[in-house]
Amino acid sequence: MSDNVGSIVGINGNLITVKFDNPVTQSEVGYARTGETALKAEVIRIRGENAELQVFEDTTGLKVGDPVEFSGNLLAVELGPGLLAQVFDGLQNPLPKLAEQCGFFLQRGTYLKALDREKKWTYTPRARKGDELTAGDTLGTVPEGIFEHRIMVPFRLTGKWRVEEAAAAGSYNVDHVVARLRNERGDIRPVTMVQEWPVKVPIKAYAERKRPVEPLVTKVRIIDTFFPVARGGVYCIPGPFGAGKTVLQQITSRHADVDIVLVAACGERAGEVVETLREFPELTDPRTGKSLMERTMIICNTSSMPVAAREASVYTAVTICEYYRQMGLNVLLLADSTSRWAQALREMSGRLEEIPGEEAFPAYLESVIAAFYERGGVVKLKDGTTGSVTIGGTVSPAGGNFDEPVTQATLKVVGAFHGLNRERSDARRYPAIHPLDSWSKYPGVVDEQQVADARRVLRQGNEVSQMMKVVGEEGTSIEDFVVYLKSEFERFTAMDFATKGVVVHDLATGRDQSHPNADLQHLYCIGATPDGKWYLSTVHAGMGFAHGILAIQAQGSQVFNLKIPGCRSDVSPDGKRIAWASGDYSLAIGELDFSGPERRVVNPHDILVSPKPMKIQHIDWSPDGRYVAFSRGPYKKGLGLAPSLIGIQAPGWDICVGDPSTTNRWVAITTDGKSNKEADWIPLPKTR
Numbered sequence: 261m262s263d264n265v266g267s268i269v270g271i272n273g274n275l276i277t278v279k280f281d282n283p284v285t286q287s288e289v290g291y292a293r294t295g296e297t298a299l300k301a302e303v304i305r306i307r308g309e310n311a312e313l314q315v316f317e318d319t320t321g322l323k324v325g326d327p328v329e330f331s332g333n334l335l336a337v338e339l340g341p342g343l344l345a346q347v348f349d350g351l352q353n354p355l356p357k358l359a360e361q362c363g364f365f366l367q368r369g370t371y372l373k374a375l376d377r378e379k380k381w382t383y384t385p386r387a388r389k390g391d392e393l394t395a396g397d398t399l400g401t402v403p404e405g406i407f408e409h410r411i412m413v414p415f416r417l418t419g420k421w422r423v424e425e426a427a428a429a430g431s432y433n434v435d436h437v438v439a440r441l442r443n444e445r446g447d448i449r450p451v452t453m454v455q456e457w458p459v460k461v462p463i464k465a466y467a468e469r470k471r472p473v474e475p476l477v478t479k480v481r482i483i484d485t486f487f488p489v490a491r492g493g494v495y496c497i498p499g500p501f502g503a504g505k506t507v508l509q510q511i512t513s514r515h516a517d518v519d520i521v522l523v524a525a526c527g528e529r530a531g532e533v534v535e536t537l538r539e540f541p542e543l544t545d546p547r548t549g550k551s552l553m554e555r556t557m558i559i560c561n562t563s564s565m566p567v568a569a570r571e572a573s574v575y576t577a578v579t580i581c582e583y584y585r586q587m588g589l590n591v592l593l594l595a596d597s598t599s600r601w602a603q604a605l606r607e608m609s610g611r612l613e614e615i616p617g618e619e620a621f622p623a624y625l626e627s628v629i630a631a632f633y634e635r636g637g638v639v640k641l642k643d644g645t646t647g648s649v650t651i652g653g654t655v656s657p658a659g660g661n662f663d664e665p666v667t668q669a670t671l672k673v674v675g676a677f678h679g680l681n682r683e684r685s686d687a688r689r690y691p692a693i694h695p696l697d698s699w700s701k702y703p704g705v706v707d708e709q710q711v712a713d714a715r716r717v718l719r720q721g722n723e724v725s726q727m728m729k730v731v732g733e734e735g736t737s738i739e740d741f742v743v744y745l746k747s748e749f750e751r752f753t754a755m756d757f758a759t760k761g762v763v764v765h766d767l768a769t770g771r772d773q774s775h776p777n778a779d780l781q782h783l784y785c786i787g788a789t790p791d792g793k794w795y796l797s798t799v800h801a802g803m804g805f806a807h808g809i810l811a812i813q814a815q816g817s818q819v820f821n822l823k824i825p826g827c828r829s830d831v832s833p834d835g836k837r838i839a840w841a842s843g844d845y846s847l848a849i850g851e852l853d854f855s856g857p858e859r860r861v862v863n864p865h866d867i868l869v870s871p872k873p874m875k876i877q878h879i880d881w882s883p884d885g886r887y888v889a890f891s892r893g894p895y896k897k898g899l900g901l902a903p904s905l906i907g908i909q910a911p912g913w914d915i916c917v918g919d920p921s922t923t924n925r926w927v928a929i930t931t932d933g934k935s936n937k938e939a940d941w942i943p944l945p946k947t948r
């Protein structure tokens with residue numbers, strides 16, 4: 261421990277005032293001792309011979325006169341292989357390890373090394389003896405998950421350094437010295453695979469910063485078309501409580517086209533983080549086929565953890581992102597919620613008795629927020645490759661009022677704004693991004709003219725809707741009404757068939773049971789094989805599929821795409837065949853082959869093709885498997901009258917019965933065009 265020891269002269273919540281004799285520095289880490297426990301703290305202000313420190317833990321039991329040891333180091337994180345797939349708290353303690361040590365209730369004053377000291381990494385040297393290097397240059401690499409983790413010249417070394425000694429290829433732990441470097445002055449530095457970096461200082465061991473211009477595909481339709489995010493750009497998602505900020509970030513963290521995702525849960529409810537922790541290891545990354553967690557890190561500082569550590573968690577997160585950017589990777593940082601972080605700032609500023617700004621936030625709030633978002637960006641590294649850190653932060657203003665200081669300060673620095681709207685989330689139009697309030701300065705993947713046209717429709721539709729509030733639907737001209745309907749059409753604004761999960765209700769016990777696969781979503785027309793082992797369902801715009809018919813394991817998490825184009829399948833009562841709408845105007849059948857490891861449909865072929873404009877939908881097998889019933893009618897979309905919808909009458913639609921053993925043999929059994937479309941065969945009770 262250091263010999264620079266001060267003593268506590270005042271305690272105000274998490275803020276302690278410490279009288280010191282030897283010099284201390286701003287942002288230096290100190291440990292306040294009470295009995296056997298040493299509580300980590302950071303110097304946030306120095307005045308005269310007193311330093312003020314924010315303690316990252318509960319300060320109960322600390323008293324005036326207790327010693328504070330100044331470490332001489334700034335608040336820093338450990339950087340090296342083994343960060344991926346980890347769950348840390350705001351001070352970079354690995355949470356699972358901490359739990360192993362402390363049990364369910366974490367004890368204060370317990371700090372662990374972020375990286376595993378035992379684990380061996382397969383090191384391949386890249387720099388050779390005699391090479392001249394500067395900070396950030398690669399000494400060697402180790403494989404970490406699917407990436408090549410670069411072991412770099414420590415970022416804090418300035419000037420040129422010559423390799424005096426380089427370790428041979430081999431298997432080493434992170435503390436092994438992989439190189440010795442010497443500078444012009446003759447200083448020698450041993451370099452291991454770990455380096456420390458102060459969290460409040462951006463890592464700048466790159467050649468130059470570039471403008472973010474390449475779109476980052478998030479796979480959320482409204483974002484990618486209307487309000488694109490750039491790779492290396494920064495954006496924010498403000499929205500009232502419960503409007504879907506966290507869910508939107510979770511969706512983005514799974515599907516966004518980046519190498520690494522860091523989720524920083526800052527002061528939000530613990531339950532949501534638990535969900536992420538449970539789900540991520542089980543989800544497969546669509547790009548690599550491996551567990552999603554392998555490319556994800558989580559920094560978790562929930563509402564139940566000490567407030568002061570929230571501030572640290574945001575900086576810890578962005579520093580780790582910058583570190584991976586130095587390896588030429590594209591990193592996405594999702595911070596939820598920056599408002600909770602700002603509240604921590606406000607709390608501390610109040611204790612420091614600083615002059616308050618708007619709504620009692622500190623007057624420097626804007627510059628703190630700007631400095632955080634500035635750490636995102638695209639950089640060209642010294643070896644010519646590029647890396648990026650994209651930052652998406654949620655803001656949760658009280659009452660959804662975007663005029664408050666945190667939202668306003670954030671708006672000044674971000675390049676895209678995805679404003680969530682209470683009305684939309686109440687109407688379950690997810691994601692509830694308001695298409696008129698939101699904006700983006702980044703270029704997208706969709707043709708600009710088309711975006712402009714679509715936005716014009718939305719704007720005009722909004723005008724008509726305002727007008728309609730006054731004059732009513734009757735007072736609105738048909739032309740205006742059409743504009744309104746177009747603007748409300750969900751294709752522009754929302755995901756359709758947005759369902760989440762599958763629940764099975766047991767009639768005998770009356771109990772509901774959620775399907776074990778929590779990733780099931782956007783399913784419709786679910787049927788089952790007669791043995792109850794498989795559900796067959798259509799998915800639309802969900803689970804990584806644009807559209808498809810899936811075989812979903814009833815008791816497990818396996819999902820197979822049956823790779824038959826179309827929707828609305830029905831399994832024959834003997835479980836051997838499947839019938840489905842192979843297009844809007846055709847009906848197909850095929851045989852289910854579930855014998856192999858890959859569940860599939862063999863011999864798929866159309867049994868009915870209907871001339872346009874008469875569509876075919878809503879299929880049902882007869883109990884003996886000899887016929888299929890279906891409905892047929894013209895496509896005409898009116899207010900709430902899309903014929904594809906279930907449970908509504910659509911004009912001109914009739915019930916028909918077809919013979920699946922041949923082609924185009926069918927009869928219409930209703931002819932008045934007034935059917936409700938979904939026919940269902942009823943087996944007659946057996947009589948002797």
Ligand SMILES: Nc1ncnc2c1ncn2[C@@H]1O[C@H](COP(=O)(O)OP(=O)(O)O)[C@@H](O)[C@H]1O
Binds near residue numbers: 499502503760
């Ligand atoms: N995209 C979505 N699809 C389906 N449901 C959603 C979606 N977004 C939000 N929800 C629903 O809204 C609830 C609240 O969302 P959440 O993200 O926790 O809100 P916030 O973080 O803004 O407080 C979720 O639990 C979920 O039921």
Ligand SMILES: [Mg+2]
Binds near residue numbers: 507596
């Ligand atoms: Mg939330």
